[in-house]
Amino acid sequence: GENVEQHPSTLSVQEGDSAVIKCTYSDSASNYFPWYKQELGKRPQLIIDIRSNVGEKKDQRIAVTLNKTAKHFSLHITETQPEDSAVYFCAAHNAGNMLTFGGGTRLMVKP
Amino acid sequence: SAVISQKPSRDICQRGTSLTIQCQVDSQVTMMFWYRQQPGQSLTLIATANQGSEATYESGFVIDKFPISRPNLTFSTLTVSNMSPEDSSIYLCSVVRRTSGGADTQYFGPGTRLTVL
Numbered sequence: 001g002e003n004v005e006q007h008p009s010t011l012s013v014q015e016g017d018s019a020v021i022k023c024t025y026s027d028s029a030s031n032y033f034p035w036y037k038q039e040l041g042k043r044p045q046l047i048i049d050i051r052s053n054v055g056e057k058k059d060q061r062i063a064v065t066l067n068k069t070a071k072h073f074s075l076h077i078t079e080t081q082p083e084d085s086a087v088y089f090c091a092a093h094n095a096g097n098m099l100t101f102g103g104g105t106r107l108m109v110k111p
Numbered sequence: 112s113a114v115i116s117q118k119p120s121r122d123i124c125q126r127g128t129s130l131t132i133q134c135q136v137d138s139q140v141t142m143m144f145w146y147r148q149q150p151g152q153s154l155t156l157i158a159t160a161n162q163g164s165e166a167t168y169e170s171g172f173v174i175d176k177f178p179i180s181r182p183n184l185t186f187s188t189l190t191v192s193n194m195s196p197e198d199s200s201i202y203l204c205s206v207v208r209r210t211s212g213g214a215d216t217q218y219f220g221p222g223t224r225l226t227v228l
Contacts, residue, residue: 032214032215034216034217036219042221043203043219043220043221043222044154044203044219045219046216046217046218049214049216051214089153089154093217098156098159099144099156099217100156101153101154101155102153103152103153104152104153
């Protein structure tokens with residue numbers, strides 16, 4: 001089955017700096033890669049996603065890149081703000097409609 | 112997005128008892144999923160619940176421990192049976208909804224925080 005590795009597990013940045021979270025996946029058949037943000041005590045919320053026919057996608061301060069050959073994808077947050085502090089999960093989705101999640105990254109943005 | 116509600120939002124239970132969690136979606140969906148999130152951990156899929164058929168369980172999860180019902184296309188229940196403290200987790204239901212752009216996207220309910228004493 002699919003295996004998704006996520007790094008780092010914790011990330012601390014200064015407000016205004018950029019943050020990068022990386023994930024690798026094992027199943028070359030996976031074709032959809034969402035990123036979720038989970039604030040303390042809240043449900044995971046989809047923040048951005050990318051499909052296997054695209055190499056990069058951007059939404060304001062958030063961007064995701066995908067390298068299908070290397071089977072890795074990354075989340076980039078620019079100009080970080082304290083409200084970006086949360087746990088971020090990457091996931092890989094295969095044709096069976098199954099999402100496999102990475103272990104999560106706790107991002108802390110220091111004001 | 113999908114509007115998903117869960118009941119109860121939290122509960123504290125005694126070991127050996129069972130708890131049934133309800134998940135209601137605002138419109139019909141084919142596939143519903145149940146996840147477990149242990150404290151400080153990622154999300155682990157328990158099972159996929161399809162209407163009109165038996166739920167499909169992931170490795171490490173069995174029907175006797177986590178029976179699931181899916182009586183219609185907007186509702187599902189997950190029961191945590193014969194609970195032990197190790198079952199203390201957040202349980203989340205999730206659905207796949209096709210967006211206006213034609214893409215399937217997965218959304219989560221608010222979760223049920225279960226504490227077993």
